[in-house]
Amino acid sequence: MHQVLCPQCGAQAVFQSTASVMVVCNACHSTLLKDAESVRLLGQLSQVLEDCSPIRLGSVGDYEGRHFTVVGRLQMRYEAGYWNEWYVWFGDGRDGWLSDASGQYALTLRVDDPHPSVDRPLFENLRPGLPFTFEKTPFVAADIRDCRCVGGEGELPFVVADGWQARVADYRHGLAFLTLDYSDGVRPTFYLGKSVSLDVLQPGSLRSEAEILEAAGRYRGQVKPVECPNCGAPIVIVAGLTTMATCAACSSQVDFSDTQAVVVQAHHRQQMLRPKLPLGSKGRFFDAEYTVIGLLRFDVPDDASEPIWSEYLLFNAGRGYLWLIESQQGWLRTLVCDVWPLHSPGGSARLEGQAWHQQYSYRARVTAVSGAFNWQVAKGDITLVTDFSHGARVLSCEVSDHEMTWSMSVPMPDAAIAKAFNRPDLVRKLAATPVNAEKEKYLIELALLASVALVAFAEDVDLMTIMIGLLFLWAPVAVQYLMKE
Structure with a gap:
């Protein structure tokens, strides 16, 4: 752990991860670059939006038998929404990322020096559903995004500023999760891990609903009505x-x-x-x-x-x-x-x-x-x-x-x-399925044909007998109609 004083406001800033190269001051949101034995002021990074996430800096957990601590966060936005990337530091010296997108989580670690035979496709050629084999595992492209950074906090392993652009592609295979990060150029950086649940984090290290409610006036998952800015009618949303x-x-x-x-x-x-x-x-x-x-x-x-x-x-x-x-x-x-x-x-x-x-x-x-x-x-x-x-x-x-x-x-x-x-x-009296519709059509056609035949060949039959015959012919159609209603 390396403690420094923020050159901008004098507050204490801490580097817990040896892989971190910058930290965002909690007091003034200045970005500090670790340079040899000193730090220098880079600028400011916007404060993250309160999205009611239960994860926070200092949350701890275990992944595949290894203990980790959440030490930083990037908040990323794309054309259809946003998500969090939490930077985690493992006790064995490795680092990784915990993706937090609408309550779905994935934890990945950087793959150092993948084999030269590994294909490195161009980002422009990627499409959802295309296959990609990595370390003999057949992955499928699940998500292709151009995005930008809109906020951050804590420690980060590279220099980030407001508006920093990222291009990423996520791949899936069973529970396995692979990310190709094109932020540094045409050659992607590989991150490999798997989909996880919030259970990988210790409950006591997460923010409680009461803490989130105090900070934001709402908690993640709270269903609440808000006013439509256009017409004033209530809209029910899920906070965060x-x-x-x-x-x-x-x-x-x-x-x-x-x-x-x-x-x-x-x-x-x-x-x-x-x-x-x-x-x-x-x-x-x-x-x-x-x-x-x-x-x-x-x-x-x-x-x-x-x-x-x-x-x-x-x-x-x-x-x-x-x-x-x-x-x-x-x-x-x-x-x-x-x-x-x-x-x-x-x-x-x-x-x-x-x-x-x-x-x-x-x-x-x-x-x-x-x-x-x-x-x-x-x-x-x-x-x-x-x-x-x-x-x-x-x-x-x-x-x-x-x-x-x-x-x-x-x-x-x-x-x-x-x-x-x-x-x-x-509870419907009769489901309006295509099968029932075909059955009803068949019964009507059959009743019509039989009615024509009955009338045509009924020269020596009295009217009462004809009426009774027609009643029997059309009864199934009537029953079908009444059941549908």
Whole structure:
């Protein structure tokens, strides 16, 4: 540990990591460069935004049997939101980064001198979904971003200033996590690790909800209403996690990633969406209460005959996000995969030791947006979706211009959804599925043909007999209609 005095304000600054080359003064936010046995003043780095993260400088944890301490932070912003990169120092002298993005975490360490045979692709050639082999492991590009630094604190292993630009690509394989950092030029620096949970940090070293509430007036995961800057209607957001929200009253897009809400795109009042699950509805899943915070409506732009469907984003402060998908086929409960499947383009996928067979591939287009989301989403956004099935479960791969994600869906009966939300009215008397629609069409056609035949060949039959015959022919159609209603 190396202690110095800040040349700007005289406050004490500490270098805990021998790999740190600069530190941000906690008192005046000046950036101090460690130069031999002295420090010199570089300038100032903006104070980080209060994002209600439970992690703080000094938090300690264990990763694969090694103890580490959080000694610094960079706050990075990209076109759709922001995230934290926490600089960690291990007791054995190594350093690494703990990524903190909307409650999802990954811990990576720098790979020194990778083998010369390792491919080093150009950043401009990277696309989500492209394969990349590193140390004999087949990775897949998950996230490609141009970003910039908007704040920092504590110690850092390189010189950073406001607006510092970074270009990074994240790759996934199962739990393994690989980052290619192009910030220093065309040749990337490699960081290897894995996806982790907050459990890698000791609970006693994290900020409590009370501490966060005192510092920010809110805590991460708190579901609270705020006023729409455009029309004044309430918008329900998740403190510290909501990046973008769409007002249900006026459809304006509001950016919540900064200290103040900013209207990105204003709209006039329009007809409000009337979903089965209104925003703010509360339902119980996995023995926990979730709140509906967002709604998306989709269609398939390449096939007008495909029916629209709705996707509801739910949130619980302790468990994170959950999706409910409502379609003509019924309901699906969906979770984003922490462990990525193994997949060959055009073939099947493997997850949990099982083969998942490709079922559909289509483009999904957002037709309506309402509520809060942890990324920027807008009407007209298009995603390429590939669905795989194993039994009743569905594994979905979604690819956009900058990102690729996997999610797992399981069907839920109407009765289970109704029970979760204490809404008996959600139980449908008959699900309006394509199978039922085809059955209804078949019954009508059959009844029409039989009716024509009955009348045509009924010369010697009295009227009463004909009426009884018609009644029997059309009874199944009537029953089908009444059940649907």
